[in-house]
Amino acid sequence: VVAPRAASGDGRRLASKHSKKVLKASLTLGVLLGMFFVAWLPFFVANVAQAVCRCVPAGLFDVLTWLGYCNSTANPIVYPLFMRDFRRAVGRRLPCCRRAGQPRPRALSLSVRNSHSGPRAPASLRTVL
Numbered sequence: 637v638v639a640p641r642a643a644s645g646d647g648r649r650l651a652s653k654h655s656k657k658v659l660k661a662s663l664t665l666g667v668l669l670g671m672f673f674v675a676w677l678p679f680f681v682a683n684v685a686q687a688v689c690r691c692v693p694a695g696l697f698d699v700l701t702w703l704g705y706c707n708s709t710a711n712p713i714v715y716p717l718f719m720r721d722f723r724r725a726v727g728r729r730l731p732c733c734r735r736a737g738q739p740r741p742r743a744l745s746l747s748v749r750n751s752h753s754g755p756r757a758p759a760s761l762r763t764v765l
Contacts, residue, residue: 664718671714675707 679700686692715722 660718664714667718668711668714671707671710676704679704 682692682697682700686697716726
């Protein structure tokens with residue numbers, strides 16, 4: 637009788653952990669999409685209005701363009717704030733963020749790293765064809 641309760645408790649913990657991950661992913665996506673729409677939607681509306689009626693002042697159009705550029709600048713700031721995996725990946729690549737015990741990443745191509753066969757001899761075009 638005790639074992640099913642323990643199993644259901646583990647199931648609840650897993651469901652709770654999964655729901656927290658889903659909530660955090662939804663929050664991150666919501667922030668990124670919200671920032672994108674706030675920054676770029678006015679630019680696109682002004683762009684369409686300019687094409688139809690030529691009624692958008694050049695100064696306003698420039699401000700809206702730079703608002704979109706600021707959104708692109710903010711993305712590298714938002715990703716590390718909300719995504720732990722992104723922080724870890726960047727931390728492994730940047731020498732200033734690497735921990736003392738971590739080895740330096742090697743400069744291997746992805747195809748060699750993932751092939752599980754080690755380095756390959758260079759192939760000429762004749763041997764390939």
